[in-house]
Amino acid sequence: MSTTKSIQSVERAFSILELFQQTGCAEHSLKEIAQALELNKSTAFGLVNTLTELGYLQQNRENQKYALGLRLLSFSNTVKVQNIIIRTVHPYLEQINRKYGETVHCAVRQGDGVIYIDKVEATGSIHISTQIGTLNDLHCTGVGKCILAYMPPEDQERVLNGPLKTMTIHTVTNAEQLRREIETVRRQGYATDSEEIAIGLSCLAVPVFSGPDTVACAISVSGMTVRIQNARDNGLLEDLQRLAREISRQIFGS
Amino acid sequence: MSTTKSIQSVERAFSILELFQQTGCAEHSLKEIAQALELNKSTAFGLVNTLTELGYLQQNRENQKYALGLRLLSFSNTVKVQNIIIRTVHPYLEQINRKYGETVHCAVRQGDGVIYIDKVEATGSIHISTQIGTLNDLHCTGVGKCILAYMPPEDQERVLNGPLKTMTIHTVTNAEQLRREIETVRRQGYATDSEEIAIGLSCLAVPVFSGPDTVACAISVSGMTVRIQNARDNGLLEDLQRLAREISRQIFGS
DNA sequence: AAATATTATTCTGTATTACAGAATAGAAAT
DNA sequence: ATTTCTATTCTGTAATACAGAATAATATTT
Numbered sequence: 425m426s427t428t429k430s431i432q433s434v435e436r437a438f439s440i441l442e443l444f445q446q447t448g449c450a451e452h453s454l455k456e457i458a459q460a461l462e463l464n465k466s467t468a469f470g471l472v473n474t475l476t477e478l479g480y481l482q483q484n485r486e487n488q489k490y491a492l493g494l495r496l497l498s499f500s501n502t503v504k505v506q507n508i509i510i511r512t513v514h515p516y517l518e519q520i521n522r523k524y525g526e527t528v529h530c531a532v533r534q535g536d537g538v539i540y541i542d543k544v545e546a547t548g549s550i551h552i553s554t555q556i557g558t559l560n561d562l563h564c565t566g567v568g569k570c571i572l573a574y575m576p577p578e579d580q581e582r583v584l585n586g587p588l589k590t591m592t593i594h595t596v597t598n599a600e601q602l603r604r605e606i607e608t609v610r611r612q613g614y615a616t617d618s619e620e621i622a623i624g625l626s627c628l629a630v631p632v633f634s635g636p637d638t639v640a641c642a643i644s645v646s647g648m649t650v651r652i653q654n655a656r657d658n659g660l661l662e663d664l665q666r667l668a669r670e671i672s673r674q675i676f677g678s
Numbered sequence: 679m680s681t682t683k684s685i686q687s688v689e690r691a692f693s694i695l696e697l698f699q700q701t702g703c704a705e706h707s708l709k710e711i712a713q714a715l716e717l718n719k720s721t722a723f724g725l726v727n728t729l730t731e732l733g734y735l736q737q738n739r740e741n742q743k744y745a746l747g748l749r750l751l752s753f754s755n756t757v758k759v760q761n762i763i764i765r766t767v768h769p770y771l772e773q774i775n776r777k778y779g780e781t782v783h784c785a786v787r788q789g790d791g792v793i794y795i796d797k798v799e800a801t802g803s804i805h806i807s808t809q810i811g812t813l814n815d816l817h818c819t820g821v822g823k824c825i826l827a828y829m830p831p832e833d834q835e836r837v838l839n840g841p842l843k844t845m846t847i848h849t850v851t852n853a854e855q856l857r858r859e860i861e862t863v864r865r866q867g868y869a870t871d872s873e874e875i876a877i878g879l880s881c882l883a884v885p886v887f888s889g890p891d892t893v894a895c896a897i898s899v900s901g902m903t904v905r906i907q908n909a910r911d912n913g914l915l916e917d918l919q920r921l922a923r924e925i926s927r928q929i930f931g932s
Numbered sequence: 933a934a935a936t937a938t939t940a941t942t943c944t945g946t947a948t949t950a951c952a953g954a955a956t957a958g959a960a961a962t
Numbered sequence: 963a964t965t966t967c968t969a970t971t972c973t974g975t976a977a978t979a980c981a982g983a984a985t986a987a988t989a990t991t992t
Contacts, residue, residue: 430728431950433979434691438732445752450760454940464981469941474684478692479788479813488940488988492757494786494793498699498811500754503746506704532748534733539748557751685979687950708969718952723970742959742969 436463437471441480444492445558451489500557509641510542512675513632516667517544517643523663524655526647527554531567532640533575534559536583538568546647563588563602564595566629569615570642573606574631580606595620614661615642619649626652630664634676643668690717691725695734698746699812705743754811763895764796766929767886770921771798771897777917778909780901781808785821786894787829788813790837792822800901817842817856818849820883823869824896827860828885834860849874868915869896873903880906884918888930897922 443452443460452460458468472490475481479495504510509532517528521544531538537559554560562568562583572583588597596602609615617627629644645652645660652660697706697714706714712722726744729735733749758764763786771782775798785792791813816822816837826837842851850856863869871881883898899906899914906914 429949430731431687431691431724432948433685433687433950434725434728435732437685437688437691438734441753444760445756450762455938465939466941466943466982467980470685470979471688473941474688477684478689480692492753492760494757494761494788494795495811495813496753496757497793497795498809499695499746499750501810501812502699503748503750506698506746507748534748539751541748541751555752556755557749557753558755559749683978686977687979709967719968720953720970720972721951724950727970 433471436461436467437475440468440471440475441492441496445555451484451487451491453487453489457490504542507541508675513641513643513671514542514544516671517542520544520643520645520660520663520667521546524645524658524660526645526651526655529554529567529644529646531560531565531571531642531644533571536579536586537562538565538571538642540567541641561589561591563597564591564617564620566615566617566627566644566646567642569606569609569617570629570631570644571639573609573615574633574637574639591621592619592623594618594623613665617644617646624648628652628656628660628664630661630668632668632671634672640672640676643671687725690715690721691729694722694725694729695746695750699809705738705741705745707741707743711744758796761795762929767895767897767925768796768798770925771796774798774897774899774914774917774921775800778899778912778914780899780905780909783808783821783898783900785814785819785825785896785898787825790833790840791816792819792825792896794821795895815843815845817851818845818871818874820869820871820881820898820900821896823860823863823871824883824885824898825893827863827869828887828891828893845875846873846877848872848877867919871898871900878902882906882910882914882918884915884922886922886925888926894926894930897925 439461440457443457444450454465454469454472457472458465461468472481476483476490476493480493481490482493483490509530513530517530520528525547527546528544529540530542531540539559540554540556543554543556560568562572572580575583584599584602588599588602590597596605613630615629617629619626625646626649627644627646629642631639632641632643634640643664645655645664693715694711697711698704708719708723708726711726712719715722726735730737730744730747734747735744736747737744763784767784771784774782779801781800782798783794784796785794793813794808794810797808797810814822816826826834829837838853838857842853842856844851850859867884869883873880879900880903881898881900883896885893886895886897888894897918899909899918
């Protein structure tokens, strides 16, 4: 929307921080940072130095490399406290997790993707490595389909006609097929992900409405395909739908 | 240390984000932001706009006000995954929490303060509202005293002679008295906080060493004074000290 | 142990950019 | 309908962030 020019040094500062997420590597030398972002070494130094002084990066005395600073932790704390959706939804996620023992997520729309904003992980040994706060695709996740199904038509079309990344052989990458599936989601009031993001992994998701045809967030339960099927046999869908109505009422009072 | 000049717009951008933590208010108008940081409105707009486009702020369509963006959540996730101390210490915190039912913290030094980097909260109803990632004082917390006790002498003196904020009537605000207490901490191998930060609240903390006389982090258990006393009667101190040695060995191999 | 390579950090002039102030648009209140 | 807010956009300029060169500090090789 806003056509105003972004402030270069701020963009660059954050892209340095984001670099640590992308690479998964905990430490980077100044040189690596400069190369990865195609910055002049001294330019990179200025940014890195500023971030270090602010506590958002820290330098390892041993090898001089930089790592993410612990002060970044403060933000997630504040975000969680201040975000009414996270505050309200969390106990419900725990409730579902207690009953079915699977991983439960809450996600919201961010641009043309979803961000998982909260989770309660399965007690079992199998890990689903979702990253809270990172952007995920709409077309191959249960929560994504819930959100996509109620997006404004023009946004929806842009996503449908945009690139639909193939994650597994079950990923729906055809616009027409996805359009039909989204209609089904609207009709049924829930979305599924049947091994579309990873083989063996399925998920069941419901939208939480803030008003007619407007989705505030989506809640999903994911786990091994057979276990999700079991959970559905034991009333998971009904529980999720009841929950979604309850949350809706609690936050948006309708 | 570094005398290099920080990049102004990066500093300002972060001070905008930090504003939301200080005030505790979830939403701020552009005007409020500009006033709070004494920035020209259009300067503030440029920064706010950049942060919004990056997803670190979000604008409420209704009232045009700004709030922290959910993308900030992604950092704490990465920090936790990448930080070896948090990864290693967390299960031990849970272990202590299970045994004694009190709130357990892990903190590290940051400049002349401490940052709580992880916690497991008491199961009971009483909340100790520690903010993960935020800077706290050294002189009035158990973890702080553990860290202060093993700081390089010049740093220690700077803190001792600096302002020592009064939190309760029990807070040690006299440099000489604090110096003596710190000696005791070194001799005994643990630190206490007896209602020095809040009336009714006590804490027991131990340092985790990364080498001789070098503290990597500190671990504390806090709760209502009588309950902490009970826990000590049941072996809390010994458990903490064993834990600290164990963690030390596991991370720093000695 | 000396020499070389590599990397972080400082210095400096300048082109660029972020800034402040004024102007505009848009909403809310009167 | 008028006024009073506040958020945005526009624009010239002063200030800043930038790039490149120089230096310091470390590691590596000979």
